[in-house]
Amino acid sequence: MDIRDLWAESMAGMLARPIRSALTTLGTVLGITTLVVTMGIAATAGNQIVGRFDELLATSITVEVPQSSRQALVSWEAVAELRRLRGVLSATALAQSDKSSNLVVTANNLLDPTQVAGQTLAVVAATPNLQATTHGRLLAGRFYDAGHIIRRDRVVVLGEQAAAMLGITRLDHAPAVFINDRAYTVIGIIGGLQREQILAGAVLVPPTIGPDFGLKNVTRVLVGTQLGAAELIARQAALALSPNHAGELQVIAPPGPKRARDGAQDDVNGLFLILGLVSLIVGAVGIANVTLVTIMERVAEIGLRRALGATRRNIAAQFLLESSLIGLTGGVIGASLGTVAVVTVAAVRHWTPVLDIRLALAAPAAGALVGLLAGLYPALRAARMEPVDALR
Structure with a gap:
């Protein structure tokens, strides 16, 4: 056929x-x-x-710093050395401990038996460039700077969830919060912390007043890099932060795209x-x-x-x-x-x-x-x- x-x-x-x-x-x-x-x-x-x-994670590196009883493995000033590396856009040092994670914070020192006296919040010491590293945005006020640190000003910045829990929405009258019966002026409220959601419910303090809450040593370093630089910076970060103890630091880098x-x-x-x-x-x-x-x-x-x-x-x-x-x-x-x-x-x-x-x-x-x-x-x-x- x-x-x-x-x-x-x-x-x-x-x-x-x-x-x-x-x-x-x-x-x-x-x-x-x-x-x-x-x-x-x-x-x-x-x-x-x-x-x-790439936008959120491929440019973010976290360095975990174990606590040593002998000495601080990473100093607060070491973050500046890290920012000298090519490809690093910003870096922030943080300090937090189990003791500072559950502190009673009140918005006033009046005792009202009909209302909750305060909120249990975490207090975290952080360097001033936290906003840039975490891609956060200020909802009110400002973030503390080098001047506040040099003067050892007792100022704090609230995460948006912490501010809501304390009922603080305006800063025009310089509200204060009380921690361990001491007053600290609230100068800013920060939100949009995409990379560190846990900080949204925390009270952020400058490193100079961190010792008030037992926060003397750096426990974590956040690093923001350019696209494509995360893998290289992850290999160099520990050495830049602590040349003598680089092997003791744990660097957490994102997987490849x-x-x-x-x-x-x-x-x-x-x-x-x-x-x-x-x-x-x-x-x-x-x-x-x-x-x-x-x-x-x-x-x-x-x-x-x-x-x-x-x-x-x-x-x-x-x-x-x-x-x-x-x-x-x-x-x-x-x-x-x-x-x-x-x-x-x-x-x-x-x-x-x-x-x-x-x-x-x-x-x-x-x-x-x-x-x-x-x-x-x-x-x-x-x-x-x-x-x-x-x-x-």
């Missing part, structure tokens, strides 16, 4: 019942569309996640790939079912072809080609719809669409393969029909 005749007969068989063929194609369309959308959204979302990862991107894509792929495969299976079952029904309706046609000299191979090839054409059509439509869906989602979310062109080109071939496998049993069943039984 000439290949052109086989193609013409297969096309005629598929188009003889266009509505049924369209409904049969729909299963493959859904499966291929789901697969293309899954891969495209995974790549696009992974790229977006890495971008946000590629690792985050691959992880995001794997998570999204694993979530939606099953859905795409299930849709393809449903489409394949639909093609097999409709092809089998079509064969039952065309028994007389099959018998007549066999009586006129068509071989079993010719009959099998005709129905295999019909089912493959249905799958191919579904693959082309599904790939097109999936590509449009990925671009649309990216445009709505203001993302950059990322789609592997090889996936879009391979989708029609995958649809044709699904159709071929789905039509295998019906085609073999049609080929096994005897002409006499079919005509009868």
